[in-house]
Amino acid sequence: MAQVRPAERGLRRVIGDGGTIPDGEVEGLGEDDFLTLYRQLVLLRTYDERSLVYHRQGRIGTYAIFWGHEAMQVGSAYALDREDWIFPSYRESAIGLLRGMRPSTVLSWWRGHPAGWWNPLDYNVASICVPVGTHVSHAAGFAWGKRLRGERTCAIVYFGDGATSEGSFHEGANFAGVMRVPLVLFCNNNQWANTTPVSAQTAAETLADKAIGYGIPAIRVDGGDVLAVYEATREAVARARAGEGPTFIEAVTYRCTPHATADDPSLYIDPQRVEEERTRECVVRFEGYLRRLGVLTNEIAEEARAEALEAMREGIAEAEAEPPPDPALLFENVYVNPPAAFAGDLAELRRILASPGETRRAAS
Numbered sequence: 001m002a003q004v005r006p007a008e009r010g011l012r013r014v015i016g017d018g019g020t021i022p023d024g025e026v027e028g029l030g031e032d033d034f035l036t037l038y039r040q041l042v043l044l045r046t047y048d049e050r051s052l053v054y055h056r057q058g059r060i061g062t063y064a065i066f067w068g069h070e071a072m073q074v075g076s077a078y079a080l081d082r083e084d085w086i087f088p089s090y091r092e093s094a095i096g097l098l099r100g101m102r103p104s105t106v107l108s109w110w111r112g113h114p115a116g117w118w119n120p121l122d123y124n125v126a127s128i129c130v131p132v133g134t135h136v137s138h139a140a141g142f143a144w145g146k147r148l149r150g151e152r153t154c155a156i157v158y159f160g161d162g163a164t165s166e167g168s169f170h171e172g173a174n175f176a177g178v179m180r181v182p183l184v185l186f187c188n189n190n191q192w193a194n195t196t197p198v199s200a201q202t203a204a205e206t207l208a209d210k211a212i213g214y215g216i217p218a219i220r221v222d223g224g225d226v227l228a229v230y231e232a233t234r235e236a237v238a239r240a241r242a243g244e245g246p247t248f249i250e251a252v253t254y255r256c257t258p259h260a261t262a263d264d265p266s267l268y269i270d271p272q273r274v275e276e277e278r279t280r281e282c283v284v285r286f287e288g289y290l291r292r293l294g295v296l297t298n299e300i301a302e303e304a305r306a307e308a309l310e311a312m313r314e315g316i317a318e319a320e321a322e323p324p325p326d327p328a329l330l331f332e333n334v335y336v337n338p339p340a341a342f343a344g345d346l347a348e349l350r351r352i353l354a355s356p357g358e359t360r361r362a363a364s
């Protein structure tokens, strides 16, 4: 019977604190892996910090900040093979960068521009899912299909603590459990769903407990520890490939930023808690680990940051150089035989876009 093993009720961790908690090791990881993980963390961190600036400069739209979530994304993605599939939520919007996607593509997505749509087959990364939790059942069905075809591929689906209250999460998890689907259910428990704390989200002791009801084994891990996340996901992937079915990973962290750029958490979050949590953020923790090992030098750290900044400069320039999209896109690919009214609506939209002053007058 599936269970959260007693040892898993606490959080797995590998990275110590440089003091009383000693550093652990992950079997099979060498210096090159460490530096790749480090560069990936810095790339995502830089993506996130620059995106906040671009938002404030009016260059991208509303943006879901993932500062502090990088270790969960990098550590888990590193445990996958290139052919494995990733189903991201809006919180993992830039995870495609770890598969070679250009920053301009993701920035275009946040600009609401069609250049931000990609062909999932190019990266084995599905579209970013904005509805909370609906992609859990998509991922379960997809991974089941892979199994039916006899492929060794597995899939990972990312979702938050709030998503575990959604019907589609439960449908997907139940289906995955019953059909022994090769799926990793990766829950980013950042302890907030918009303004709702996890204490008001569920009466369950842990989110991992929810998996047990579906016969899915669960692992609880420190979400700020990139190595512990990697190790947990590697185990889950091995189970999936061995035909043992899905695993639920509850990665626990704390959201130190607004939910998104449209949110003001000062209305509902204790700022002192946030300050404390920020001192334990995931990039600095991994840096400490690497420095204690003697693997990271100032030069490598500066080079990684400079490369990531350059990629972002190029990315925003490329995204802004895209010509405006054709408004006809709003009407295309919806119906095989579009209703007659669409033609008139599109003409009206073109007229409004051609004279924005008139739109403002009409709206006021």
Ligand SMILES: Cc1ncc(C[n+]2csc(CCOP(=O)(O)OP(=O)(O)O)c2C)c(N)n1
Residues within 6 Å of the ligand: 091, 130, 131, 132, 133, 159, 160, 161, 162, 163, 164, 188, 190, 192, 193, 194, 259
């Ligand atoms: C089906 C659905 N309901 C509500 C929303 C509005 N909404 C967007 S994000 C969010 C909170 C989700 O929290 P969580 O699942 O913990 O993920 P996090 O944002 O913390 O990563 C809500 C309610 C939505 N996008 N989709």
Ligand SMILES: [Mg+2]
Residues within 6 Å of the ligand: 160, 161, 162, 188, 189, 190, 191, 192, 193, 194
């Ligand atoms: Mg959350």
